[in-house]
Amino acid sequence: MAIREIITKGNELLDKKCHKVTVFDRRMWTLLDDMKETLKDSGGVGLAAPQIGIMRRVFIMDDGEQIWEFINPEIIEASDYHEVPEGCLSVPGVQGMVSRPNYVRIRGMSRDSEPFVAEFTGLMAQCAQHENDHLDGILFDSKICGPIPEED
Numbered sequence: 001m002a003i004r005e006i007i008t009k010g011n012e013l014l015d016k017k018c019h020k021v022t023v024f025d026r027r028m029w030t031l032l033d034d035m036k037e038t039l040k041d042s043g044g045v046g047l048a049a050p051q052i053g054i055m056r057r058v059f060i061m062d063d064g065e066q067i068w069e070f071i072n073p074e075i076i077e078a079s080d081y082h083e084v085p086e087g088c089l090s091v092p093g094v095q096g097m098v099s100r101p102n103y104v105r106i107r108g109m110s111r112d113s114e115p116f117v118a119e120f121t122g123l124m125a126q127c128a129q130h131e132n133d134h135l136d137g138i139l140f141d142s143k144i145c146g147p148i149p150e151e152d
């Protein structure tokens with residue numbers, strides 16, 4: 001496994017749509033393992049393949065107990081939208097409020113090309129939508145609707 005470099009806004013790869021995964025081979029498993037190590041190292045909650053310059057429809061999320069792997073994900077239901085504070089490893093120094101679903105249902109494939117469906121709420125639902133956006137070349141800062149309210 002290896003920690004890969006996370007690319008940042010300005011790199012045109014982050015603005016492009018990713019391709020579906022069609023081959024589930026050792027190379028793809030290495031990609032997933034490297035993404036896991038890179039995510040752990042970054043301290044983030046989620047990471048999408050284009051963030052390390054790999055233009056494939058793959059993202060991972062860390063719910064604190066396990067790391068979820070999504071290959072060719074599709075959000076089949078998203079509801080209960082609310083405004084939540086957000087940032088991105090590829091857009092350093094920027095944070096803002098973004099409207100995100102508090103509930104999502106996602107279809108995806110495992111590293112063994114087994115299809116599955118998973119449901120998430122709260123931060124994981126927000127993260128899933130954020131990472132899925134990366135696969136379509138969408139960065140969160142284009143969705144910022146306001147500054148994060150200051151606490152006092």
Ligand code: ZN
Binds near residue numbers: 130131134
């Ligand atoms: Zn991001």
